[in-house]
Amino acid sequence: MTTVFEFKRTVIRKSKTAKLLEILEKFRKYEERVETAIREGKIFKFIAAWDVPRIKHELFKRGYIETVANPFYNLRSVLPLYNLIDAAEPFNDFEQALLCKILGDHQPNYIWTEQPWVYNWYDNASIINKLEFGNVNFWLKDGSCHYIRMINSKIKKYKHRIKYPRSYDVVEHKETENFQKDYRFTAATSLVQFLNDQEDIESWFSKENGTVYYSSLEFALKVIESRIRRIKRPDDTNNPNYETKKFHHQWKKVFKAHEKVVIQKQKIVCGFDRAVDFIARIAKVTDHLLRYYPNRRHDGYHNIWLLKPTYSGEGRGIIITQNEKEILHHINHNNQFYIIQKYVERPLLIYKTKFDLRQYFMFTVDKEYLRCWWHPVMSVKFASEEFVLDVFNETIHLTNAAIQVKYNKKSNPNLPIEHLWTLGPLVMYIERFLKKGYMWEESVVPAMKKAISQIFFACMHEIDLKPGRYELFGNDWLITDDFETYLLEINRPPSLVAYNSPVSEIVCSTIATDIIRVSVDFYEDPTASTGQFEIMHEYKISDLKSGRVRKVPCWT
Numbered sequence: 001m002t003t004v005f006e007f008k009r010t011v012i013r014k015s016k017t018a019k020l021l022e023i024l025e026k027f028r029k030y031e032e033r034v035e036t037a038i039r040e041g042k043i044f045k046f047i048a049a050w051d052v053p054r055i056k057h058e059l060f061k062r063g064y065i066e067t068v069a070n071p072f073y074n075l076r077s078v079l080p081l082y083n084l085i086d087a088a089e090p091f092n093d094f095e096q097a098l099l100c101k102i103l104g105d106h107q108p109n110y111i112w113t114e115q116p117w118v119y120n121w122y123d124n125a126s127i128i129n130k131l132e133f134g135n136v137n138f139w140l141k142d143g144s145c146h147y148i149r150m151i152n153s154k155i156k157k158y159k160h161r162i163k164y165p166r167s168y169d170v171v172e173h174k175e176t177e178n179f180q181k182d183y184r185f186t187a188a189t190s191l192v193q194f195l196n197d198q199e200d201i202e203s204w205f206s207k208e209n210g211t212v213y214y215s216s217l218e219f220a221l222k223v224i225e226s227r228i229r230r231i232k233r234p235d236d237t238n239n240p241n242y243e244t245k246k247f248h249h250q251w252k253k254v255f256k257a258h259e260k261v262v263i264q265k266q267k268i269v270c271g272f273d274r275a276v277d278f279i280a281r282i283a284k285v286t287d288h289l290l291r292y293y294p295n296r297r298h299d300g301y302h303n304i305w306l307l308k309p310t311y312s313g314e315g316r317g318i319i320i321t322q323n324e325k326e327i328l329h330h331i332n333h334n335n336q337f338y339i340i341q342k343y344v345e346r347p348l349l350i351y352k353t354k355f356d357l358r359q360y361f362m363f364t365v366d367k368e369y370l371r372c373w374w375h376p377v378m379s380v381k382f383a384s385e386e387f388v389l390d391v392f393n394e395t396i397h398l399t400n401a402a403i404q405v406k407y408n409k410k411s412n413p414n415l416p417i418e419h420l421w422t423l424g425p426l427v428m429y430i431e432r433f434l435k436k437g438y439m440w441e442e443s444v445v446p447a448m449k450k451a452i453s454q455i456f457f458a459c460m461h462e463i464d465l466k467p468g469r470y471e472l473f474g475n476d477w478l479i480t481d482d483f484e485t486y487l488l489e490i491n492r493p494p495s496l497v498a499y500n501s502p503v504s505e506i507v508c509s510t511i512a513t514d515i516i517r518v519s520v521d522f523y524e525d526p527t528a529s530t531g532q533f534e535i536m537h538e539y540k541i542s543d544l545k546s547g548r549v550r551k552v553p554c555w556t
Helices: 004-039 053-061 081-087 093-103 141-153 173-196 215-232 245-263 272-292 294-299 324-333 423-432 438-462 502-524 541-546
Strands: 043-047 110-113 167-169 305-309 319-321 338-342 353-365 369-382 420-422 469-479 485-491 534-540
Touching: 004 081, 004 093, 043 053, 053 502, 081 093, 141 167, 141 338, 141 438, 141 485, 167 173, 173 215, 173 245, 173 272, 173 294, 173 324, 173 338, 215 245, 215 272, 272 294, 305 324, 319 324, 324 338, 353 423, 353 438, 353 502, 369 423, 369 438, 369 502, 369 541, 420 423, 420 502, 423 438, 438 469, 438 485, 438 534, 469 502, 534 541
Parallel strands: 043 110
Antiparallel strands: 167 338, 305 319, 305 338, 353 369, 353 469, 369 420, 369 534, 469 485
């Protein structure tokens, strides 16, 4: 007769055998999955400080397996294989550790990284989200300063140029001098434009109530007239240059006059006849100024500048000021590099609040083509306080998501507390409240595409044309109150991390999904969907290598 003890031992032995068979079957399926991924070249690796879950999700959907250096605190070297298999469930950390254990040291086929050095380190990878450029660095603050200036210098027609705030890389002494000249000239033009734009300009001249002597305005007008004459007649040796240090004392008076008139709203000491002459000259000079320098309209009147740390991102360390001495002090005494950039004082406002746009473009290289791609999905990034020019708080002037996410306030009940919109509400606002919905498609989008095209044309001969390489860039754009579109910054790489916002989640997920559609699906099958990415330009690799494509196809 079988005892209860023997029965229990038999049951345990059989259950252990069944469990072991279950574990072995489970392990066999994981081995088959890994073998299939290796055979199909579907092993990917992340080498990045920030995770992008949507990228991983899309790769997993396509049968990819991730290899990582230390999965789940190196569980593969801590847990016995039996326990690892038993605990493995779809997409949990134990499964990841198990897959890595089976993979061993197998090299990845697809690499997602933020680090440029990965490009050469994993030379045998089929796909890497990095490109290698030659003598080009348009994505750095100092690089874009020089690069966009170079591009615009080669474009004859103003309408084809990239609108980019005047910027100076003050690592170079010459650039510091150029900034000082610009600062002085902008003080003069701001004073003159301010007076020209006053409906009751006559009231700004008063012999009895004026406090600002008219000689400062006279000098400002002479400066602008002299600059315009140099443009019209560059060989005129009799045209005095008032922008040199020789006129230092006159410039100090212009700075004071600018502050008193524009900021403090004081009047100019001047009799009636002289005022009539000044008013006529102001109108004429402003007309000529904006004819030769159309972007000066967006300078506004306050002569405000941004001091940006060259190698910092997300708005960190930016200084906003209209004081030249403060700018020069930071440059000379702070232990870091800066660029100085003119602040665009006339932005388009939504509910009296400043905003800018984050938009994405991409370059890809396959076996046949180098392509430039455009993506229409954008995020609208708001400041958290109403726009004013007499207070320089970051809550008013800096629209970086990483800055504004710190502030739990909003400037208007109609704006979200996360300070982010998708594109739809912006276009609707422009249509409904500004009655200029047509400007988005007719002016803003074409300006963005034209700028991206010019950058692509300028750098395409500097790209290493290795198939399976691509890179995403993120542009920050500012729209002015007259719907001109300024490129503020190019980000490499742009963050695809959602800032605890539904909008950020939608935009980042859409971009990430479409990246995989282009870099995997379209790369393997040119008839596959690319999501919302659209090809702007494409050139055959063979034509580029043979020199049949000229360097600047649309510089006119």
